[in-house]
Amino acid sequence: AQSVTQLDSQVPVFEEAPVELRCNYSSSVSVYLFWYVQYPNQGLQLLLKYLSGSTLVKGINGFEAEFNKSQTSFHLRKPSVHISDTAEYFCAVVRISSGSARQLTFGSGTQLTVLP
């Protein structure tokens, strides 16, 4: 089975500062990786995903993430945050396998709060 660890449950940061949200995973097989964002009282929106190819993935709203296979990490970064980035962020993985239903395994989430 795979698991996902989001190391920080809460990250406060000032507006226009850079931010990194950390995500580590463990799996005995290869996985695909995702970051989702959830704004208050809303559903989940896909920020970005890594399936294959370049390990640096760019997503929406200026976010990017880097897949590091040796460190089993997929940290999310943004060089300059805005108040509107305040939300809950979930890292998720799905195991690469054929012939079986895919299931997203979510981390516990990181609450990003951008301060004025």
Add this chain to the structure above:
Amino acid sequence: DTEVTQTPKHLVMGMTNKKSLKCEQHMGHRAMYWYKQKAKKPPELMFVYSYEKLSINESVPSRFSPECPNSSLLNLHLHALQPEDSALYLCASSQVVGRADTQYFGPGTRLTVL
């Protein structure tokens, strides 16, 4: 268009009521999912439908009854719920089960059981 719609947005029901949640997508996706999300927690998978057939039931109590009448529509029938079932219920869809196609989520139904 990557939209998944859910109705109603909010639902309040008593423990003896019967109600249904509805989810719809028109992206041609053949996999649809129900998740339950409690406050400050990640979503928990409840059911997966693949080509309109139930493929995964994560040991969900029988008071939750899913239905997939066609490839675009997913329902969750609720009966005799408990207050601890109060949560945000999320629907998602993806191109096909068995590949790492992205799951697209709806806005959710906020359920309160009195």
